[in-house]
Amino acid sequence: MAPGRAVAARRHREDPQAHPAGPDAQGISGISVSADIIRIEPGDPGDPAFARLHEALDRELGELYPADSIYSVEPDKLDAPGCCLLLGRTAGGEAVACGALRRLSAEQAEIKRMYVVPEYRGQSLGRRILEELEARAAAFGYRSLRLETGERQPAAIGLYRSFGYVQIPCYNEYAYDPHSLCFEKKLEAQRKS
Secondary structure (H helix, E strand, O other): OOHHHHHHHHHHHHOHHHOOOOHHHEOOOOOEOOOOOOEEEEOOOOOHHHHHHHHHHHHHHHOOOOHHHOOOOOHHHHHOOOOEEEEEEOOOOOEEEEEEEEEEEOOEEEEEEEEEOHHHOOOOHHHHHHHHHHHHHHHHOOOEEEEEEEOOOHHHHHHHHHOOOEEEOOOHHHOOOOOEEEEEEEOHHHOOO
């Protein structure tokens, strides 16, 4: 167990009220989102904290790919019906991770802006955000999720494959980008009635 997690677990044993496990501490997926040091919560696309993560992601992608292979998203597009933004925040409120859902059609959404700042990688934050995005997509009634990532991002590719995403031909703006890899996952088994 990482040192920070051990401290958080010890604090929880000593004071269970410090991290309540009730409904308010769970996301739609039922995954506890506040029991660990980082809590996953809905974000506001206009939040300056998201802007900082958005810019950091673009800078990091700029070190891997040419500018025309970086597919950002305008924050206001994430404030539309059927869309959502999630932020991972430290106990002090610092945003250290993000992920978003963008509507493609009534039955399909796209995962966008998955990012964890380097100092917080390896703590399953990307996994936790992806789980919550999938749960929210199912709650919105989407039947499938798509995403694009770059060929030079093996950790991201591994994460998506571990969640059951399968590679598909690149679509929309990614169709002719030699650096893009696109994936899709059917959500029918997870849909709520």
